[in-house]
Each structure stands twice: as C-alpha cells, then as structure tokens.
Amino acid sequence: MLNKFDLFHPGANRTARLEEATEHVRKELFFLHYAPFVACSAKTGGSVEHVLKEALKIKKGAQNIPGTGQLNRILQSALEDTPPPIDGRLKKRLKLYYATAATNEKYSVIPVPTIVLFVNDKRLMATSYESYLTNRYRAGHPAPGIPIIFSVRSRSRREWEPRQRPQGH
Incomplete structure (x- = not known):
C-alpha cells in the first residue's frame, strides 16, 4: 500500500x-x-x-493451498525440467522425497503456508535453487501477496521405504 x-x-x-x-x-x-x-x-x-x-x-x-499431490507434482516437474546442481563439496545432488504444506492459523490473520520439503540432505538446497522452486511454485499455483516459505528437512531414503518383514512371519 x-x-x-x-x-x-x-x-x-x-x-x-x-x-x-x-x-x-x-x-x-x-x-x-x-x-x-x-x-x-x-x-x-x-x-x-x-x-x-x-x-x-x-x-x-x-486459504487456497494446493493439496499434497498437486504440490508434489509442481515441484517434481520443476526438478525434472531443471535438476538441482551437484554440490561441489558434498559431491551429490539434492533429491526431493516428499513435500507438504502446513499453516498455523492460530497466530496469523492471514495464514502464510510453509512448504515442508523432505530431502536427502538439506545442505544441498542452494539459495538460487530455492528461488527457482519458488518461481515454479508460483507459476503452477499463483498466490499474489503470499510469501512462499520453504522449510527444508533432511531425511534418509530408508525412512521413506516400506519396512521388510522378517522371513517366516
């Protein structure tokens, strides 16, 4: 204003x-x-x-936050179109396992969604790549006036795979 x-x-x-x-x-x-x-x-x-x-x-x-499925499709499409860079120090690339949106309406008149990204290693999220994901999110789900906040969390691949049952059970 x-x-x-x-x-x-x-x-x-x-x-x-x-x-x-x-x-x-x-x-x-x-x-x-x-x-x-x-x-x-x-x-x-x-x-x-x-x-x-x-x-x-x-x-x-x-209040019009995309569902988890739509959110993951938007972000996976962004990763496929422009893959994240390989980190020179860690010698690996960011992998997105899962994304979900969370809001805290209790403390805000206009609840700003936080997009939680579960990745292989949060240290691999370059600021420039986060900006790219923000722009792609806005292109796939316009939200004028709303800041896009990412919360990047590291997870191992094992945490996302179904557990194997022991033999004979």
Missing part, C-alpha cells in the same frame, strides 16, 4: 503518476515482486476501498 498518493506529483496525470510510483516501488522493493500494489490517500479517501479488496484477495489466496 502506497499511502499519501495525493502528495506524489499532485498536478500530474493520475495514470502517469501511478506508473511512475509503481515502477519506483517495484524497483526498490524488488524482493516483494509477488505483492499487489495499491496507491491510495487516506486523507482524500482515494482508492482506500482497493486496499481492503486486495487484503481479502490475499487472504483467500492464503
């Missing part, structure tokens, strides 16, 4: 002012590219109703 928009080049054309303000805010807050942008003026009441509309859209998007 960009408040006090009435003070931003007050004599200029509103469309031109909005384009300039949007460009400036997007440039300065590049890390919030997923967030909607609303220019308003609390003093004049201009576009204040759009703030609530955007907040309600964000809340609705936060």
Whole structure:
C-alpha cells in the first residue's frame, strides 16, 4: 500500500503518476515482486476501498493451498525440467522425497503456508535453487501477496521405504 498518493506529483496525470510510483516501488522493493500494489490517500479517501479488496484477495489466496499431490507434482516437474546442481563439496545432488504444506492459523490473520520439503540432505538446497522452486511454485499455483516459505528437512531414503518383514512371519 502506497499511502499519501495525493502528495506524489499532485498536478500530474493520475495514470502517469501511478506508473511512475509503481515502477519506483517495484524497483526498490524488488524482493516483494509477488505483492499487489495499491496507491491510495487516506486523507482524500482515494482508492482506500482497493486496499481492503486486495487484503481479502490475499487472504483467500492464503486459504487456497494446493493439496499434497498437486504440490508434489509442481515441484517434481520443476526438478525434472531443471535438476538441482551437484554440490561441489558434498559431491551429490539434492533429491526431493516428499513435500507438504502446513499453516498455523492460530497466530496469523492471514495464514502464510510453509512448504515442508523432505530431502536427502538439506545442505544441498542452494539459495538460487530455492528461488527457482519458488518461481515454479508460483507459476503452477499463483498466490499474489503470499510469501512462499520453504522449510527444508533432511531425511534418509530408508525412512521413506516400506519396512521388510522378517522371513517366516
């Protein structure tokens, strides 16, 4: 929300002012590219109703979390299209075993989902690859205004395979 928009080049054309303000805010807050942008003026009441509309859209998007199956399909597709790099130190590649989404509605008005990734070794998750997965998630499941948070957890392959029954039982 960009408040006090009435003070931003007050004599200029509103469309031109909005384009300039949007460009400036997007440039300065590049890390919030997923967030909607609303220019308003609390003093004049201009576009204040759009703030609530955007907040309600964000809340609705936060409640529309993909199911585990859909989430795993989105992420597995991303891994197949662009495999993770091989770590130079550890000499191995990140493997995604399973992903699930979790929210904590108790402590937040708009519950931000945390996507829990169970992988072979969490040290293999490069920041750049996490950004790639975030972008692929957004492409497969748009969620304007919602940050995508990954919680990466290491698991061994044995923990995911069914246990073998002893012979004769």
